Amino acid sequence: MSGTEPRPPMSKADYVYSVLLDEIRSARIPGGTALRAGHVARRLGVSVTPVREALRRLEKDRLISYEAHHGATVVDLGEEALAEYYGLRAVVEGLGTRLAAARITPEELAELRELHAAMAADAAAGRNDRLGEQSRRLHLRIVDIGGPAFLGAHARAVRNSLPVPAEASLWLDDAQVKVQLDAHEGILAALESGDGDAAERIMIDHVRQAGEFRAHR
Structure with a gap:
């Protein structure tokens, strides 16, 4: 077709x-x-x-x-489910990012940088309410590049498995925005250089930090 x-x-x-x-x-x-x-x-x-x-x-x-x-x-999920959710996300998205470093094309990297630039522009304009969904798109696009056969579907299934209230997004916290955008920049730099180890490590730390933030909300 x-x-x-x-x-x-x-x-x-x-x-x-x-x-x-x-x-x-x-x-x-x-x-x-x-x-x-x-x-x-x-x-x-x-x-x-x-x-x-x-x-x-x-x-x-x-x-x-x-x-x-x-x-x-x-279903009303508790703290243990929250920890499991972010731990699983870190593994799946981390692996997807590692694999993406070995196969990403210049066109795909440009697409990711465009998404990142849009996030930076919205952050500069104070449009923090847009950042959570944009971050979701960026993460899933990276995993799709790294694991188009299976990982992309798994990453979506994991993300859909636990409700995230809009008000719980770390992207609404001004103190977190620069930290998270810097993490995205680090991931993109590692992808561009083909450094799968660094890309995976930064993604895992990035996702785990989001989990720690959510756990203390």
Whole structure:
């Protein structure tokens, strides 16, 4: 299939899943919230059937659980899950960054530097609320370059497995912004020089620092 051919339309179940996944991942639907299929169906303008399919997928993702007499409830994860989440992210994203150092093209490096420059510009303008999503894009793009067959999908699965409230983002803390942008610059410099060891080390430290920040919020 060529890149110019249209993609098939998203099914209703895929639509419901994508909306709920984003709302859970961003903690707009916080842990402990009951999800009633009928209510979700009315809110999203679909029938109950695709909602139930989406809820089954979210259960498989371990983002919701079913309890007797309560139905589907968003999982409320604690400190141990938070530590596991950032530890796993550090391993997967660190490995992806190491592999990217050996295969990144000049065009891909230029793309990453463009993303980084956009972040620096937003930070300089005080638009910190944009930085979290931009950082996510940068990290996942690096992992996609390093591990297009498997790691990219794994990195997304890990990131989607634990809700991150918007207000918990370290990018909203002015004291953290320069530190994190410097880490990104260090990662890009290591990628440009093909130094996989340094790229992996900086990425791991960068992700772990984010975990430590979140743990003390």
